[in-house]
Amino acid sequence: MRLTILGMTAHDSRPEQAKKLADIDWSTLGFSYIRTDLRYLAHWKDGEWDAGTLTEDNQIHLAEGSTALHYGQQCFEGLKAYRCADGSINLFRPDQNAARMRMSCRRLLMPELSDEQFIDACLQVVRANEHFLPPYGTGGSLYLRPFVIGVGDNIGVRTAPEFIFSVFCVPVGPYFKGGLTPTNFITSDYDRAAPHGTGAAKVGGNYAASLLPGYEAKKRDFADVIYLDPATHTTIEEAGAANFFAITQDGQKFVTPQSPSILPSITKYSLLWLAEHRLGLEVEEGDIRIDELGKFSEAGACGTAAVITPIGGIQHGDDFHVFYSESEPGPVTRRLYDELVGIQYGDKEAPEGWIVKV
Ligand SMILES: Cc1ncc(COP(=O)(O)O)c(C=O)c1O
Numbered sequence: 001m002r003l004t005i006l007g008m009t010a011h012d013s014r015p016e017q018a019k020k021l022a023d024i025d026w027s028t029l030g031f032s033y034i035r036t037d038l039r040y041l042a043h044w045k046d047g048e049w050d051a052g053t054l055t056e057d058n059q060i061h062l063a064e065g066s067t068a069l070h071y072g073q074q075c076f077e078g079l080k081a082y083r084c085a086d087g088s089i090n091l092f093r094p095d096q097n098a099a100r101m102r103m104s105c106r107r108l109l110m111p112e113l114s115d116e117q118f119i120d121a122c123l124q125v126v127r128a129n130e131h132f133l134p135p136y137g138t139g140g141s142l143y144l145r146p147f148v149i150g151v152g153d154n155i156g157v158r159t160a161p162e163f164i165f166s167v168f169c170v171p172v173g174p175y176f177k178g179g180l181t182p183t184n185f186i187t188s189d190y191d192r193a194a195p196h197g198t199g200a201a202k203v204g205g206n207y208a209a210s211l212l213p214g215y216e217a218k219k220r221d222f223a224d225v226i227y228l229d230p231a232t233h234t235t236i237e238e239a240g241a242a243n244f245f246a247i248t249q250d251g252q253k254f255v256t257p258q259s260p261s262i263l264p265s266i267t268k269y270s271l272l273w274l275a276e277h278r279l280g281l282e283v284e285e286g287d288i289r290i291d292e293l294g295k296f297s298e299a300g301a302c303g304t305a306a307v308i309t310p311i312g313g314i315q316h317g318d319d320f321h322v323f324y325s326e327s328e329p330g331p332v333t334r335r336l337y338d339e340l341v342g343i344q345y346g347d348k349e350a351p352e353g354w355i356v357k358v
Contacts, residue, residue, distance in 0.1 A: 026138040029173030031305060038128035039168035040121040044111045045152075049165065052121060054128055060149075060164065067150035067160040072205040075104035076147035078304045079266075081126045081169075081358060083136045084346030089126060089358035092304075092344050094119045096266040101146060104201040109159040110148055118146065119356065121167045126358045132171045136345065143172040143305070172305070180329050180337055182312030183223035184320075185239055185301070187290060188213040191230040192238065199230075199237075199261030206263075207241070214240060224301075226314055228290060230261055235287045237261060239301035239311065243268035246288055246296035246323075247281075247332045254332075255296070258285035267302045267340070273351065274339045279332070290314075293321040298330030308337045 024034070035058055042052030067073035077097045082090045098118035105112045122144050126133070134140025146167040150160030190213040192206050193199025199206060213225045217240075224240025236244050236257055243265035245256040254275035256268055275281040288296075299311040310333045312326035324330035329337070342348030343355070 024132075024171065026134045026140050026171075029134060029138075029140045029171060031143075031172050032170075034132075034170050036129040036132045036169050036171070038125065039166060040125050042117070042121070042165045044163035044165070045161070047111075049111065049113065049117060052117070052165070054124060058168065060166070062149075062151050063153050065154040066152065067154055067158075071150075071157055072203065072208070073108050073110060073150035073160055074147060075101060075108060075110065075201060075203045076145060077101050077202060079122065079144050079146075080141040080172075080304055080344070081122075081133060081144065082141050082344045082346070083133045085136050086346070087136075088346065089130070089133060090344060090346050091119075091122060091126065091356040091358055093266055093270065093354050094122050094356055095353070096269075097146070100202060100264065100266070101148070104203055105148060107198060107201040108203055110150060111163055113148070113165060117165075121146065121165070123356075123358055125167045125169050129169050130358075132169065134171050134173075138173075140171055140173050141344075142169050144169050180308070180310060180334070182310040182324075182326055182329060184221075184313045184315065184326065185224055185226045185311055186217050186220065186222040186315040187228055187317075188217065188225040189233075190225075192225075192227050193230060193261040195229075195231045195261055197230075197261065199259075200263060202263055210241070222315065223309070226290075226316075229259055234291070235259075235289050238263065239309075240306075242301035242303035242306040242309065244288070244311075245271060245300050245302060246293075247298040247330065248295060249297045251297060251332055253282040253284060254279075254336075255284045255286060255288060257288050265303055267304055267307070270340060270354070271302055271308070271336055274336060277351075278339050279335055281332070290316050293323070297324055298333050299323045300333050300336075308333060308340065 038054040079097045098115045102112040133142045148165050152162035192210045217225045227238045229235045276283045301309040310329040313322040343350045
């Protein structure tokens with residue numbers, strides 16, 4: 001069957017079937033693509049989004065001139081659903097992802113989606129693939145990947161005539177192997193974003209720019225790159241595809257960088273709140289100079305996929321700076337992790353509005 005919708009063809013070839021549940025070992029899940037049963041697909045044309053629908057087809061057939069393919073006109077999101085001890089399902093702060101996707105869409109001149117349509121699409125996808133949700137206690141979750149792409153016939157550098165919004169899901173385990181085990185990072189001469197470019201938007205171009213430095217870091221056995229501020233290369237911006245935070249030597253302050261070229265991490269702002277309101281720490285968004293790492297006793301990478309990954313040490317030029325330890329998470333990092341993960345899996349009381357029950 002071939003369905004032509006708004007200049008793109010949804011083509012029902014089903015080259016591979018959805019993964020059989022019996023083949024999934026929940027305890028060893030990593031961060032790899034697994035085809036699940038149903039995904040949400042909506043189209044924009046002539047000024048409005050349609051109501052969207054669920055489809056089994058995991059292939060998208062695009063117009064060859066689609067702006068997403070040539071000019072990087074696309075953005076995406078990442079959020080997770082968690083199975084709780086009582087069997088219910090928690091979605092973590094989807095309104096924040098909806099808001100950030102609107103910001104990304106605005107930056108790339110793409111049509112925005114309402115909170116309602118974004119969250120409803122996520123809920124539909126979780127419900128339709130509920131059996132792919134890793135059981136409570138395995139440490140896994142169902143990762144949702146919403147995205148918007150510019151499609152339709154086009155050749156010049158301009159915004160697309162049509163758009164697709166889709167959400168698919170994949171059961172996942174930890175992004176960095178080892179969970180709460182510290183990993184080492186390395187600075188790079190490359191930037192992922194320009195000082196006033198698209199760093200604050202979740203757009204593919206930033207990630208394309210990070211592939212080579214990420215590859216080089218991994219070749220040298222580092223988990224990923226510490227990106228420095230693109231204007232002066234003196235302060236820390238991001239830790240690979242995650243935000244960065246550090247705890248001062250006295251254990252009293254949670255510090256995280258602030259910059260227009262950092263992706264505003266929903267996990268980071270959640271930790272900032274938890275650090276202040278649950279751990280009683282001071283919190284600060286400000287500069288963290290790469291030559292002043294000695295001010296901090298602990299450091300971590302945080303994000304939906306990374307959760308909290310303690311940073312053992314950072315290689316910068318010839319210097320290798322170790323924070324708390326290369327093998328153990330520091331005490332504040334551990335408390336933040338327990339608080340955040342406890343809320344996500346429903347074991348700890350969530351601040352108002354953070355959890356949407358599926
Ligand atoms: C570049 C980058 N920074 C930070 C994050 C963390 O953001 P969040 O906590 O919203 O997942 C991500 C992942 O989404 C990312 O890709």
